[in-house]
Amino acid sequence: MKLQLALDLVNIPEGISVVREVEAFIDVVEIGTPVVINEGLRAVKEMKEAFPNLTVLADLKIMDAGGYEVMKASEAGAGIVTVLGATDDSTIKGAVEEAKKHGSEILVDMINVKDIEQRAKEVDALGVDYICVHTGYDLQAAGENSFEQLRTIKRVVKNAKTAVAGGIKLETLPEVIQAQPDLVIVGGGITGKDDKKAVAAEMQRLIKQAVTV
Numbered sequence: 001m002k003l004q005l006a007l008d009l010v011n012i013p014e015g016i017s018v019v020r021e022v023e024a025f026i027d028v029v030e031i032g033t034p035v036v037i038n039e040g041l042r043a044v045k046e047m048k049e050a051f052p053n054l055t056v057l058a059d060l061k062i063m064d065a066g067g068y069e070v071m072k073a074s075e076a077g078a079g080i081v082t083v084l085g086a087t088d089d090s091t092i093k094g095a096v097e098e099a100k101k102h103g104s105e106i107l108v109d110m111i112n113v114k115d116i117e118q119r120a121k122e123v124d125a126l127g128v129d130y131i132c133v134h135t136g137y138d139l140q141a142a143g144e145n146s147f148e149q150l151r152t153i154k155r156v157v158k159n160a161k162t163a164v165a166g167g168i169k170l171e172t173l174p175e176v177i178q179a180q181p182d183l184v185i186v187g188g189g190i191t192g193k194d195d196k197k198a199v200a201a202e203m204q205r206l207i208k209q210a211v212t213v
């Protein structure tokens with residue numbers, strides 16, 4: 001089980017400074033969609049240059065032109081690129097094919113997919129690397145989370161790795177870990193804390209402890 005830090009509400013220097021604090025405790029650093037909108041793929045490139053040992057995820061939430069957008073993100077240094085589960089199969093197939101050429105991976109974000117079980121089975125058959133359940137900011141504000149959806153994908157996904165995102169905090173991490181996703185994605189649960197290093201360290205400890213028992 002790996003820990004991904006999501007950077008959403010920062011610029012490039014702020015993002016690099018946060019990662020410097022928690023580098024030892026995370027496996028993947030996400031350049032969040034708001035950062036890509038503000039800074040472009042330059043943010044992916046500069047993060048990869050600053051932390052060559054970390055995997056950088058470009059949260060492009062691709063909805064069309066899968067092959068082209070995965071090519072650009074991979075060239076910038078992304079090891080994982082996100083595509084929306086709500087899009088057409090042809091977009092996901094194009095993304096998977098292009099990622100293979102670059103040795104990068106595709107994470108399908110199931111945000112706002114209504115029939116998670118059915119779509120997860122379909123997406124799993126397309127050869128994607130990760131299937132991620134995700135409660136976005138707007139639904140988090142309405143008190144929702146993805147823990148039940150995580151149990152659903154754990155039951156039906158046979159090939160891809162599983163991931164979960166959306167409002168995960170230190171207090172809710174144990175419930176997430178119980179469902180055994182392959183990747184836990186945390187943004188504000190780390191970046192919103194004064195002592196980011198301590199929170200990330202404790203999250204990593206909980207994850208490692210769960211993996212070894």
Ligand SMILES: O=C([C@H](O)CO)[C@H](O)[C@H](O)COP(=O)(O)O
Pocket residue numbers: 006007008030032033034059135136137165166167168185186187188189
């Ligand atoms: O993908 C995200 C969101 O849609 C904004 O781009 C976040 O990176 C993801 O939700 C994780 O962040 P937190 O919810 O703050 O943990």
